[in-house]
Amino acid sequence: MDILSKIKQPIEAExxxxxxxxxxxxxxxxxxxxxxxxxxxxxxxxxxxxxxxLLAARLLGDVRLETIYGxxxxxxxxxxxxxxxxxxxxxxxxxxxxxxxxxxxNRVAVLAGDYFVSSATRAALYTREIKIMGILGDLGQSxxxxxxxxxxxxxxxxxxxxxxxxxxxxxxxxxxVACMQIGALTAGATEAQQQALMNFGExxxxxxxxxxxxxxxxxxxxxxxxxxGSDIAEGKITLPLIYALTHxxxxxxxxxxxxxxxxxxxxxxxxxxxxxxxxxxxxxxAEGVMQRLRDEAxxxxxxxxxxxxxxxxxxxxxxxxxxxx
Amino acid sequence: MDILSKIKQPIEAExxxxxxxxxxxxxxxxxxxxxxxxxxxxxxxxxxxxxxxLLAARLLGDVRLETIYGxxxxxxxxxxxxxxxxxxxxxxxxxxxxxxxxxxxNRVAVLAGDYFVSSATRAALYTREIKIMGILGDLGQSxxxxxxxxxxxxxxxxxxxxxxxxxxxxxxxxxxVACMQIGALTAGATEAQQQALMNFGExxxxxxxxxxxxxxxxxxxxxxxxxxGSDIAEGKITLPLIYALTHxxxxxxxxxxxxxxxxxxxxxxxxxxxxxxxxxxxxxxAEGVMQRLRDEAxxxxxxxxxxxxxxxxxxxxxxxxxxxx
Numbered sequence: 001m002d003i004l005s006k007i008k009q010p011i012e013a014e015x016x017x018x019x020x021x022x023x024x025x026x027x028x029x030x031x032x033x034x035x036x037x038x039x040x041x042x043x044x045x046x047x048x049x050x051x052x053x054l055l056a057a058r059l060l061g062d063v064r065l066e067t068i069y070g071x072x073x074x075x076x077x078x079x080x081x082x083x084x085x086x087x088x089x090x091x092x093x094x095x096x097x098x099x100x101x102x103x104x105x106n107r108v109a110v111l112a113g114d115y116f117v118s119s120a121t122r123a124a125l126y127t128r129e130i131k132i133m134g135i136l137g138d139l140g141q142s143x144x145x146x147x148x149x150x151x152x153x154x155x156x157x158x159x160x161x162x163x164x165x166x167x168x169x170x171x172x173x174x175x176x177v178a179c180m181q182i183g184a185l186t187a188g189a190t191e192a193q194q195q196a197l198m199n200f201g202e203x204x205x206x207x208x209x210x211x212x213x214x215x216x217x218x219x220x221x222x223x224x225x226x227x228x229g230s231d232i233a234e235g236k237i238t239l240p241l242i243y244a245l246t247h248x249x250x251x252x253x254x255x256x257x258x259x260x261x262x263x264x265x266x267x268x269x270x271x272x273x274x275x276x277x278x279x280x281x282x283x284x285x286a287e288g289v290m291q292r293l294r295d296e297a298x299x300x301x302x303x304x305x306x307x308x309x310x311x312x313x314x315x316x317x318x319x320x321x322x323x324x325x
Numbered sequence: 326m327d328i329l330s331k332i333k334q335p336i337e338a339e340x341x342x343x344x345x346x347x348x349x350x351x352x353x354x355x356x357x358x359x360x361x362x363x364x365x366x367x368x369x370x371x372x373x374x375x376x377x378x379l380l381a382a383r384l385l386g387d388v389r390l391e392t393i394y395g396x397x398x399x400x401x402x403x404x405x406x407x408x409x410x411x412x413x414x415x416x417x418x419x420x421x422x423x424x425x426x427x428x429x430x431n432r433v434a435v436l437a438g439d440y441f442v443s444s445a446t447r448a449a450l451y452t453r454e455i456k457i458m459g460i461l462g463d464l465g466q467s468x469x470x471x472x473x474x475x476x477x478x479x480x481x482x483x484x485x486x487x488x489x490x491x492x493x494x495x496x497x498x499x500x501x502v503a504c505m506q507i508g509a510l511t512a513g514a515t516e517a518q519q520q521a522l523m524n525f526g527e528x529x530x531x532x533x534x535x536x537x538x539x540x541x542x543x544x545x546x547x548x549x550x551x552x553x554g555s556d557i558a559e560g561k562i563t564l565p566l567i568y569a570l571t572h573x574x575x576x577x578x579x580x581x582x583x584x585x586x587x588x589x590x591x592x593x594x595x596x597x598x599x600x601x602x603x604x605x606x607x608x609x610x611a612e613g614v615m616q617r618l619r620d621e622a623x624x625x626x627x628x629x630x631x632x633x634x635x636x637x638x639x640x641x642x643x644x645x646x647x648x649x650x
Binding site: 028030031033080081087088089106107108110111112117118121122124125128130133136138139140141143144147148151152 | 353355356357358361405406409412413414431432433435436437438439440442443444446447449450453455458459461462463464465466468469470472473474476477
């Protein structure tokens with residue numbers, strides 16, 4: 001059995017129900033919007049985030065319909081931000097398919113993203129937990145603020161590990177924390193259970209983003225991503241290069257610190273920077289950070305071990321760290 | 326006293342509190358986002374929508390803090406859609422000031438709009454009325470769907486009064502209905518009072534959009550708008566031209582019906598169409614529709630007459646119909 005099947009095994013029936021509810025929340029009488037939604041439904045990704053909501057609830061007992069609505073809200077909000085990110089980054093492809101801005105245009109994509117956000121709000125209502133509405137509002141603020149900070153960090157070129165962790169906590173980990181919290185809340189978790197699961201979510205989310213950022217240091221053949229160094233080209237300095245530029249020594253490091261601030265980087269410049277990050281041990285360092293986070297995340301789950309759902313959550317963690325794309 | 330001062334007179338103290346709450350909901354620690362928010366706070370418009378929320382509540386008694394949070398939610402959601410509309414339409418100016426996409430870029434504007442939406446969700450939470458969260462979710466869906474429909478109508482060039490009213494009901498009137506409903510709900514209105522105020526809101530909202538659409542048939546000197554016929558250029562056929570194309574006769578009307586379907590309209594084509602709409606009586610017709618809606622709207626307020634707040638709501642109605650920009 002592959003790892004994704006193992007992850008989904010404790011919540012197989014719930015995943016079917018989830019996708020029915022998602023389709024129901026997005027249904028409209030608008031012909032163009034219906035085509036947009038059908039495209040989305042046919043290309044939906046691995047749905048890691050709603051899986052986390054469902055698994056968090058499963059840890060504590062049976063999965064109620066409220067949890068499925070909570071998982072729907074999270075998945076719709078997440079996809080709204082992806083749709084808008086593709087506009088922001090002018091991306092033409094996602095999950096091997098054309099993006100909405102590529103298939104239609106930016107106008108349709110901006111409005112479709114807005115439609116997904118309000119559909120998420122409606123789904124959250126069905127959880128009948130006002131606290132979940134609050135989580136969604138905070139999360140929406142956090143995600144957009146995280147992306148805006150990243151633009152502003154990119155304008156300033158900040159090479160600072162703490163600033164990097166603040167950005168990825170806000171733009172990625174916050175969503176994973178919310179997944180675990182919504183799963184816990186809708187399943188009637190105690191305060192302590194909720195906190196343990198949220199801590200797990202934060203550590204998992206940080207690993208997820210660090211791993212994503214590592215991919216950017218390798219070529220398409222190596223990891224199946226379109227380009228190497230596209231983050232650096234956009235002025236986003238991620239953990240491996242931050243490590244190299246702050247722990248490297250001598251004149252080469254000085255030269256690299258100067259190079260990274262150039263206003264337009266050529267592909268040769270980018271290759272020099274990614275090579276340097278690797279040579280000084282930036283990738284090893286980032287992988288070490290993930291291992292430490294993994295151990296901490298495992299400890300968060302100890303009150304729930306052993307159980308099938310806890311095993312599945314550990315499998316999500318290992319999948320996140322070991323995945324090759 | 327000018328008409329806007331008269332409108333705000335019954336809610337003067339509440340308007341001050343409203344703007345404090347808006348600033349508070351948008352506050353963040355992000356430097357770029359703070360600059361964006363400061364720009365918005367310095368150029369906020371006439372705030373007709375939150376005024377409606379506050380006046381609807383005032384009709385029924387004292388304005389509670391919950392109403393002010395409801396008005397904040399509406400104003401933030403409305404401004405989120407304006408920010409995204411400016412991206413969608415590539416507008417460089419609004420309210421005589423540079424738009425966010427012009428001052429920064431589309432990326433910042435898309436994300437800032439998302440930040441405003443989630444700030445609206447947070448404000449709505451403080452109303453402690455789960456029904457208001459539902460109104461906000463429905464409204465968000467309705468607004469984005471209305472805009473998407475308009476793109477799709479523009480692709481098809483539909484000359485149909487019923488389709489026109491469906492679009493403007495969804496993209497404009499729905500927001501005015503929500504204003505009145507939120508004001509009523511937070512002030513403890515009866516079901517009948519709530520319905521009467523929502524009906525008022527719908528008629529007011531339809532007038533608002535018809536009036537906006539009429540401006541597009543006149544030159545900058547006449548109404549202080551940048552261009553004539555920009556709706557037609559985008560393929561949006563509004564009420565005056567719909568009337569002319571469906572009630573005109575003979576070969577000239579046939580020629581106009583053919584012209585409007587041309588894929589690229591020159592400014593001469595647009596002038597011919599706007600002139601034709603005027604000659605056949607399209608503007609008079611649209612003004613007649615507004616008058617009829619006005620009378621119906623006045624009737625909705627009769628249970629609340631006479632009162633200062635009802636007088637102010639009538640002043641909003643007359644302002645909407647008579648305004649010159």
